[in-house]
Amino acid sequence: QDSGAFGATDLFTAGTVATASYQPENMRFRGAAILTNTPPRSAQRAPGGAQIVAMLEPLVDKAARELEIDRLEIRKINAPGHDGWLGAQQGPFTSAYVREALDLGGELFGWEEKRQLSGQRNGTKVTGVGMGLSPFTAGSAGRDGLLVIRPDGKLYVHQGIGNLGTHSIADTARPAADVLDLSWDQVVIVWGDTSKHLPYSTVQAGSQTTHAHTRANHAAGTAMLGLLQELAARELGGSPTDYRVADGRVFRAGNRAAGMDFAEAARRAIAIGGKFSGHEVPDSIRPETQAAVAGLAGEGLIAAAQDNYSRGGSVYTWVATFAQIELDVETGEVEIIDLASTTDCGTVMHPRSLAAQTNGGVFQGIGMAKGQRWVFDPKWGIPFTKRFYTARPPGILDVPLSPRFAAVNEPDPHTPVGAKGIGEPPVGAGEAAYVCAVADAMGGLCLCRTPLTADMILAELEGRPRPYGLLETHV
Structure with missing residues (x-):
């Protein structure tokens, strides 16, 4: 060659x-x-x-x-x-x-x-x-996902990848919304500038973006699901497994009225602090993502997770x-x-x-x-x-x-x-x-x-x- x-x-x-x-x-x-x-x-x-x-x-x-x-x-x-x-x-x-x-x-x-x-x-x-x-x-695998539910009730998906005109910036964010059973019009994608606090991501080469970031955002969505259930149990009683998440709400199984919407969950997360607001950062995520979480701390309910799924x-x-x-x-x-x-x-x-x-x-x-x-x-x-x-x-x-x-x-x-x-x-x-x-x-x-x-x-x-x-x- x-x-x-x-x-x-x-x-x-x-x-x-x-x-x-x-x-x-x-x-x-x-x-x-x-x-x-x-x-x-x-x-x-x-x-x-x-x-x-x-x-x-x-x-x-x-x-x-x-x-x-x-x-x-x-x-x-x-x-x-x-x-x-x-x-x-x-x-x-x-x-x-x-x-x-x-x-x-x-x-x-x-x-x-x-x-x-x-x-x-x-x-x-x-x-x-x-x-x-x-x-x-x-x-590829092993990248991080980062999600924020803010007091406006919307889900913000922070993406370290850019927009090359292939729609991957949006497509790879959808798994997070799917895990939370959330309408796509309630999702905001944050990207394009590291000052916006973005997670550790792939370079956009090697045909790896779709695989890597559907996994990372699915992992972050799963982490957010767990935080919502834990937050609801803390604030409303019961255990996390008693709660379901759908349509922008976390509620008791079989009773959608017994719960709270995402906006209320974000406000309560900010008030409680700790792991709910991003003031405590998971050790499992990369240093780049830890810094991003720290920059967002106090802005809502924050979930960050690394893709640890097997290949x-x-x-x-x-x-x-x-x-x-x-x-x-x-x-x-x-x-x-x-x-x-x-x-x-x-x-x-x-x-x-x-x-x-x-x-x-x-x-x-x-x-x-x-x-x-x-x-x-x-x-x-x-x-x-x-x-x-x-x-x-x-x-x-x-x-x-x-x-x-x-x-x-x-x-x-x-x-x-x-x-x-x-x-x-x-x-x-x-x-x-x-x-x-x-x-x-x-x-x-x-x-x-x-x-x-x-x-x-x-x-x-x-x-x-x-x-x-x-x-x-x-x-």
Whole structure:
């Protein structure tokens, strides 16, 4: 791997991701970091994952052709199941509904009908169909949740994550409201500035936000539930287990009138102090969260908790993308006719956002396969492709108007909400589906490199020498 003058590590991830794609009986993976006189750089998303998926998937297609097995079936045969394993240590996955995602994708795309179009020619255009299965790590654990019920009766969810336009800042807060059986219009999200006293959180990378912060906020919601029940028992008599929480009230089981609303609970917490008001801080939370609680002390009923839920294995999400393309054999240009993607990402938190994340990642992967690359001056290492017109990502006119999407929507049993991350897994799926579809249009011939630019495709179709050596890159 060449990442400039300071080494590279993506190749280690690539070897691990390869075992999450399929379950080889035997595997040897070797990689080397090559130092070059070029600027340091790294992958935008799915480092190591997108690259290895684009390498593996055309080989799986080749195996299917030589063994005379359907390309979808060979993936289902070799994909991991719930007893699957990951990496050299062969540790377990928390869940793996991969075959279900492949079945759903085949149905959504119409694989049985579309594969009959393979190699059909209309004038200068040849149809190709392909698919890509892409896994990537999808969650971390051990972060903190922080909630405040203020005297206005609303629940304030303090989030250390930011808003990248993916709705995760709101989606991951909902488990706290669900635990308290509270209407969403009674929830306020506090974020974006550490002076607002925010808890210890993930960085928004590695596709970990959804998994990490649904867990953390679920833990905080559970802690808040316990405080409300304890507060009610102290003030109104009985034991904490006598009380229920719903609709912004804590009340005796079977008698909603015997209780108090959240506004009254907040006022009483402030008056009592101690662990109810944040003047006593749990030892189990991180120092960053302890400081946040101290900054909020006395403003209401405060609950902070660390995610101590078990994991039970490696958290991975899989995306399967199916593509139909038309290759113009006179120009080398490729038009994408149809796209469909499915995912195993656990419980669906936000259907529209999930579709946007999945399709956006698929489009980004197609850009990597179609034209994005680094080109450097061979002597001085100065980059040539540093503008959109020299390394253009796909635009809305480069993809079908209505790409289709569906999710298996089976919860991961090792996390309380059941949700896993989605950011990076689609990238490799889009890249691989494009590469495999182009190879299919060329009669199964794989150029075995990306990007598949028009001049490279034409050189192969016309029998001219390839304009690069086997190990040459950035040319």
